[in-house]
Amino acid sequence: MGATRLALLLSGPLLLSGCSGNLKWYVVSPMTDAGRANLLFLLGGLKYTLLLSFTAIVISVFVGLLVALPGISGNRGLRACNRVYVECVRAVPILVLILWVYYGLPIVMGISVSVFWAGVIALALSDSAFEAEIFRAGIQSIERGQLEAADSLGLGYVDRMRYVVLPQAIKRVLPPLGNQLVYMLKMSSLVSIIGMEELTRRANELVTAEYRPLEVYTVLVLEYLVLILIVSSGVRWMERRMSDEER
Amino acid sequence: MSEPAVTSANHLTKRPLVVLDAVDKRFVDFAALDGITLSVAAGEKVVVCGPSGSGKSTLIRCINQLERPDAGMVWFDGVDLVAASSRDLRRLRTDIGMVFQQFNLFPHLTVLDNLTLGPMRVRGLSAREAEELARRYLERVHIPEQADKYPRQLSGGQQQRVAIARSLCMEPKLMLFDEPTSALDPEMIVEVLDVMGELAQTGMTMIVVTHEMGFARRVADRIVFMDAGQIVEDTRPETFFTAPASPRGAEFLDRILNH
Ligand SMILES: Nc1ncnc2c1ncn2[C@@H]1O[C@H](COP(=O)(O)OP(=O)(O)OP(=O)(O)O)[C@@H](O)[C@H]1O
């Protein structure tokens, strides 16, 4: 399979470079007790990376859908609201959004936000603009005849969306939504900046303790690589299954 | 404003179900409909024909307000559709069935679900009542055995019959057909026309855009011939087919019957 071959191809040179003698692989070697403890510490971040990304993607899908609907309405004012939201949210870098939600939002709202929820809110907010665009394109790709058939049956807006448009649109946007999930897994590394103990933060902490940046970050690269390859091949599998169903 | 009387000479005594009065429809600055006046009595079968681009689709789409006219009035069952609120319009549309050239079935729903969606969501029937109704109408279009299939698993002729059944499940007072057989292979045209002929015998009011002149001759009470957004002739089929009053009508007939 393509994904595993790619992984081997990339990990080969990284591991070979360890033979040069400058590298101290023992800090992350599964053969020693200390190395094993360090590896487990690094892998422990996986739970938070996954939790962050999945929570954020679920929220951003809902927000994205809510933002997409006014974007396809016949009302010019509603469409303008959609454009303003999408353009503004897309204009702010995710890292900046994370910092602002964690340090700024508690002051504005007078509430405290945990590191986890600050990360989720920032990631979801940022991603929702992209999700909104995906949903808008998906809904607009539904043939006019479908809407006309629904209208001539006398279905109202909500029923038309719920029973005719969205079931077809969601099926069409599943592949791009899957890609957003992959993107989200990568972006979650930025939440390390506010101290979220996910994969990247754990690696940073280990580097500070062991002074072995190359070895530790190499492991970090491999962690993301394997994670992303698994998730994206899952997305491809789902895509294939759905196009088989079409036949 | 009072309801206009039927203008058709043949049906002075019958109540008009549909009345169009001086309807104009423009696309940008192109006049797709130009002063259309037409009245159809309950139970009448009207076949609309004319060259491509003459405004036939636009005409019947104005009747259920898929297109909003730029000027003129559209009355259905005594109600002014142009002035109707969107809620009233939705209710009135359930009384007007529409069959499209491209079927427009819902591809993600089974045949049965295509048929029960309207009755359940719009007419408020229970799932059981809706299914009974749906199976009855599938029987009427001769495909009771296809209830659990998806539209893409059916032939074009079967899909169009499902589409007809879907409209009938709303128990409409008027059925509109926009070239229902134009997307079909010749051997499937007959099965759809047969179903439409049977529907005509039940007394349904029908307005049918079609080039199937055999069907028109058999079923139509009136032929409406359109050209360039206007109604050029509105006569009985015998008259139209044997002695069209207009040169344009004669030319059209010549082309369609001798191709
Ligand atoms: N949405 C639209 N926008 C612009 N022009 C349109 C639109 N719909 C129809 N027209 C134009 O209006 C004219 C009448 O169209 P209509 O579809 O009513 O013709 P028709 O008689 O049904 O033709 P056909 O036999 O090809 O279906 C055509 O010239 C067409 O190009």
Ligand SMILES: [Mg+2]
């Ligand atoms: Mg047409």
